[in-house]
Amino acid sequence: MGKLDGRVVIITGAARGQGEQEARLFRAEGAAVVVADVLDDQGESLAKEIGATYVHLDVGEEADWQAAVTAAKEAYGRLDGLVNNAGILRFNALADTPLDEFMQVVRVNQVGCFLGIKSVAPELADGGTIVNTASYTGVTGMAAVGAYAATKHAILGLTRVAALELAHRGIRVNAMCPGAIDTAMSNPAQLDPNADAAGMTDALDALYRKLVPLGRIGRPEEVARLALFLTCADSSYITGQPFVIDGGWLAGVSVV
Ligand code: NAD
Numbered sequence: 001m002g003k004l005d006g007r008v009v010i011i012t013g014a015a016r017g018q019g020e021q022e023a024r025l026f027r028a029e030g031a032a033v034v035v036a037d038v039l040d041d042q043g044e045s046l047a048k049e050i051g052a053t054y055v056h057l058d059v060g061e062e063a064d065w066q067a068a069v070t071a072a073k074e075a076y077g078r079l080d081g082l083v084n085n086a087g088i089l090r091f092n093a094l095a096d097t098p099l100d101e102f103m104q105v106v107r108v109n110q111v112g113c114f115l116g117i118k119s120v121a122p123e124l125a126d127g128g129t130i131v132n133t134a135s136y137t138g139v140t141g142m143a144a145v146g147a148y149a150a151t152k153h154a155i156l157g158l159t160r161v162a163a164l165e166l167a168h169r170g171i172r173v174n175a176m177c178p179g180a181i182d183t184a185m186s187n188p189a190q191l192d193p194n195a196d197a198a199g200m201t202d203a204l205d206a207l208y209r210k211l212v213p214l215g216r217i218g219r220p221e222e223v224a225r226l227a228l229f230l231t232c233a234d235s236s237y238i239t240g241q242p243f244v245i246d247g248g249w250l251a252g253v254s255v256v
Contacts, residue, residue, distance in 0.1 A: 002030025003232040008076040010034040010068060012059050012116065013086030015043035017183035018133070021224035022083055024050055029228060032076045036068055037086070059086045059112030065119035079123045081231050084116045084132045084155075089185050094146040102147045109151035110158075117162050117173070127170040131230045132159050136179040136246050152177075156242050163240030172239035174230045179246025180208055181218040213248030 009026055013019040015037035023033050027050045036057035037043040047054035053075045057068045072079050088108045090101050113132050120130070137145055138152030156175055163173040180186050182201050189195035205216040226245050229235050244250055 003228060003234065005030035007080040008032045008072060008078050009081035009083065009231065010036055010072055010120065011083040011085055012036045012057060012112070015039035015046060017185065018181060018220040018223045019085040020046055021220040022085060022227045023052060025224040025228055027052060034068065034072045059115060060107040062115055062119065065115050069119055069123050073123065078125055079120065080125050081129045082116055082120045083227055084113045084130065086112055087133060089145065089148050091144050093144060097147055105147040106151055109148065110154045113155050113158055117158060121166055121171065124171055129171065129231045130162060130173040131227050132175040134175045134177045134242060136177055136244065136249060138177050139242060139244065140250060159242065160240045167239060172235070174238060174240070175242045176223060176226050177242050177244040178223050179212065179218060179249045181220055181223055183220050186217065211249060212246070213251060216247065218245065218247055
């Protein structure tokens, strides 16, 4: 028996990183999965490997959402869950951030999450789930990622309001707030075939040993397990909440 037997879940940004690990784990737990991304080759190949369906979905495009929902229902006949995982990060001080860059981050992270809720909620079976991927920077500040942090704070607002509006159908909406996780977003060496990505993971572990009580950067598989918890019946009485998964980073600072 899998924890997601019989459920159909769309995961955005699932071609790599945390979304990929969520797709793999959800399939292993019995869900039918729709892998959605703009990275078509990677997404198609992952979907083929794990027995999922791939759809091209730019989360900032409402028409793409409608097509993805239609594809999910045509392939599997129903829809039970959404993981809004797609996201982008840009580094800049607020005073140096061009408006275009700010709006690009808003479009993917915040509008993408909104359009996901708007497009999928009406089609979800009663008792369905939505898991939004916010961030550690959705609950605290971090210099040089102002646009990103603003969108991740906004995702928590969307999560709480959606939870209130959908609870009457038994649909639960929660958010994950990961700290630093070892994906291409934190470790761009993973995107360069000539780079030493494993060596960079070691370097990141060493860096986070100083910052994070648990002494290392997080792994995407660990976030996938939280997404599973929030999507399956183990979290049946939980809605509208942010879940921090950060190795203790937000707990505070140590002075000794
Ligand atoms: P990643 O860059 O490996 O994955 C992001 C995925 O989103 C990619 O597959 C990318 O193609 C996809 N994507 C980007 N723009 C898209 C669009 N317009 N439409 C559809 N898909 C799009 O990074 P990740 O760490 O796996 O990121 C997953 C989520 O976790 C993001 O929302 C990110 O903000 C969040 N997050 C990451 C970290 C971290 O340290 N890695 C920390 C906190 C939160």
